[in-house]
Amino acid sequence: MGSVAVSRRDDANDLQASIADQVTTIARKNLAPMALAIDEGTLYPSELLRRLGDVGAWGSHVPSNGAADLRCAIQSIAAIGEVCGATAFMAWCQTTLVWYAANSDNAALVGKFAGKFATGQILGGTGLSNPMKTLFGIEKFKLKGRRVEGGYVVRGALPWVSNLGPDHLFGTIFEREDEPGGIVMFLADCSDPATTLQPCKPFLAMDGTGTYGVQFRDAFVPDELILAGQAGPFVKKIRAGFILLQAGMALGLMKDCIDIMEEVGPPLGHVNRYLPQQPAQFRELYAEFEKEGMALAADPYNPDESYWRRVVALRLRMGDAAVAAAHAAMLHCGARGYLKSHRAQRRLREAYFVAIVTPATKQLRKMLAEF
Ligand SMILES: Cc1cc2nc3c(=O)[nH]c(=O)nc-3n(C[C@H](O)[C@H](O)[C@H](O)COP(=O)(O)OP(=O)(O)OC[C@H]3O[C@@H](n4cnc5c(N)ncnc54)[C@H](O)[C@@H]3O)c2cc1C
Numbered sequence: 001m002g003s004v005a006v007s008r009r010d011d012a013n014d015l016q017a018s019i020a021d022q023v024t025t026i027a028r029k030n031l032a033p034m035a036l037a038i039d040e041g042t043l044y045p046s047e048l049l050r051r052l053g054d055v056g057a058w059g060s061h062v063p064s065n066g067a068a069d070l071r072c073a074i075q076s077i078a079a080i081g082e083v084c085g086a087t088a089f090m091a092w093c094q095t096t097l098v099w100y101a102a103n104s105d106n107a108a109l110v111g112k113f114a115g116k117f118a119t120g121q122i123l124g125g126t127g128l129s130n131p132m133k134t135l136f137g138i139e140k141f142k143l144k145g146r147r148v149e150g151g152y153v154v155r156g157a158l159p160w161v162s163n164l165g166p167d168h169l170f171g172t173i174f175e176r177e178d179e180p181g182g183i184v185m186f187l188a189d190c191s192d193p194a195t196t197l198q199p200c201k202p203f204l205a206m207d208g209t210g211t212y213g214v215q216f217r218d219a220f221v222p223d224e225l226i227l228a229g230q231a232g233p234f235v236k237k238i239r240a241g242f243i244l245l246q247a248g249m250a251l252g253l254m255k256d257c258i259d260i261m262e263e264v265g266p267p268l269g270h271v272n273r274y275l276p277q278q279p280a281q282f283r284e285l286y287a288e289f290e291k292e293g294m295a296l297a298a299d300p301y302n303p304d305e306s307y308w309r310r311v312v313a314l315r316l317r318m319g320d321a322a323v324a325a326a327h328a329a330m331l332h333c334g335a336r337g338y339l340k341s342h343r344a345q346r347r348l349r350e351a352y353f354v355a356i357v358t359p360a361t362k363q364l365r366k367m368l369a370e371f
Contacts, residue, residue, distance in 0.1 A: 086206045187227060
């Protein structure tokens, strides 16, 4: 019996390693030549995202028998993020959407969507920034809904939701107008005529991420699209996974910034060694984050307050370190990193996104202050 269990675990480990390897190959071979166009906002890489789904990038963290393991998903996002921060963010959006659907108790929703999200047949994301800020006392819910026969009617607007397109879906939350304190988490369907996608003004980075303002004009949300009728406990269940999957964005970006610093070592090391931040320090930090991130990612349903605090603290440190590594990479590169054609400046712009995407640095600091 023991040896059967061990061999199953070995099989699972082999599968996860093979997924991460295939993702790394696709990122280096197929994504790298697209990174510039994605950064410039001329390309939303839907085909590449589907291809990553084909090799299992979006499905490895689906829970089984009440347990889930986010490690392979984080490693896959990191491999993507080593090449392109915008695509790592889209990878986070997709894996988070999978996380919502796979954790729902709504059998009809799970049956219809969870598998299609996990294989990348249906793409989409998450509109939890406003709800996450609201639940931690920073904003008010932007979406309102009321119960009608067979579902809810939802109105309101979210300013930014990424990895979207006309046939995409995303998870978000509305506040019930007909039940004080009631909040409901649902899948928004972008193909619904009462749900419109507004193009955003150009961003500093992340322009190729399919990011839109989304408006709900009395959109009917059938019961089949309800992720959780009581969103409060559901968010408690999925919140660690929501944050931990972002670790992939930070790790991938840091890894490339270390590589950039090392690449300019031969011509510039004689003077770069006077800079206060060196690649060796970031390598140490990276190893520390990877160790802590992998330990936390193996146990995403841990209900302990001390576990949740570790998740929040790690996320804060990773945002800070992503910006610090990209800043150091710029200083190590000197003039060559200042060229628009060099990736150091792209990494710097992408790094700020790691620090401002929800939960942003300021929210994480508020959360830690209130523990
Ligand atoms: C490129 C990009 C992609 C994003 N993708 C997603 C996503 O997929 N899902 C998601 O839920 N969130 C998304 N966001 C939002 C993101 O996660 C953060 O919520 C956002 O960056 C601000 O967070 P903050 O905590 O710093 O809030 P702050 O910036 O301090 O405050 C945010 C609030 O200020 C107001 N506000 C400020 N500037 C504007 C503006 N120009 N237009 C309208 N309102 C404004 C809004 O009320 C907003 O809720 C995205 C943001 C960006 C820039």
